[in-house]
Amino acid sequence: MAQTRQANKSKTGQASQERDQIAPNGARGGDKYRRILDAAIDVIAEKGFHNSRVSDIAERAGVADGTVYLYFKSKEQILMAALDGAFESFYRLAKEELASSTDAPAKLRTLARLHLRSLSQHRSLAVVLQTELRQSAKFLAEFSHRELKGYFDLIREIIREGQHAGTIRKEVPDKIAAASLFGALDEMVTSWVLSSRDWDLAAAADPVIDLLLSGMETRL
Numbered sequence: 001m002a003q004t005r006q007a008n009k010s011k012t013g014q015a016s017q018e019r020d021q022i023a024p025n026g027a028r029g030g031d032k033y034r035r036i037l038d039a040a041i042d043v044i045a046e047k048g049f050h051n052s053r054v055s056d057i058a059e060r061a062g063v064a065d066g067t068v069y070l071y072f073k074s075k076e077q078i079l080m081a082a083l084d085g086a087f088e089s090f091y092r093l094a095k096e097e098l099a100s101s102t103d104a105p106a107k108l109r110t111l112a113r114l115h116l117r118s119l120s121q122h123r124s125l126a127v128v129l130q131t132e133l134r135q136s137a138k139f140l141a142e143f144s145h146r147e148l149k150g151y152f153d154l155i156r157e158i159i160r161e162g163q164h165a166g167t168i169r170k171e172v173p174d175k176i177a178a179a180s181l182f183g184a185l186d187e188m189v190t191s192w193v194l195s196s197r198d199w200d201l202a203a204a205a206d207p208v209i210d211l212l213l214s215g216m217e218t219r220l
Contacts, residue, residue: 104162
């Protein structure tokens with residue numbers, strides 16, 4: 001009996017230690033936590049959110065079902081955490097790459113290239129963002145509030161910087177300009193995800209920026 005109690009105590013202590021472990025990115029659980037998030041994106045991209053089970057995610061991550069529940073209460077929470085982590089990585093890269101850009105047009109070009117390059121390198125994430133996320137108004141609203149607002153604010157800040165410097169027309173509302181840029185990039189990713197052939201998504205960044213900065217009208 002004493003040995004059983006000791007064994008149970010040992011298991012409890014191990015689970016508690018695992019819950020309290022801190023990952024390098026500030027999230028709980030370190031390697032297992034990261035593997036669960038990566039597995040969730042891959043499984044949901046393949047099977048769809050509603051057809052994916054926590055057990056599927058656990059199996060792909062190489063952990064027990066119970067380990068998943070140490071970190072997350074539900075499949076929905078796993079998905080939101082995975083998307084939060086993806087955007088944190090994107091913002092970190094954006095900050096690094098924008099630091100070397102000289103003016104607003106160059107910064108917009110850098111951001112567009114990063115946007116398309118990042119998703120072209122992570123097709124499963126692109127599938128989840130462009131298809132699965134948008135099947136739920138609740139998910140989309142939560143994601144928009146948590147992540148997209150910050151992205152739009154970054155684009156608008158760059159546009160206002162250009163307007164102040166005279167490199168972007170001042171009469172163009174920054175909100176409309178930001179929505180146009182994001183909408184164009186977003187549609188390129190959707191087209192790439194749904195396409196029956198593989199094409200270079202990242203290469204579309206420069207034409208999109210050229211079009212938005214110069215417009216379509218021929219000027220004499």
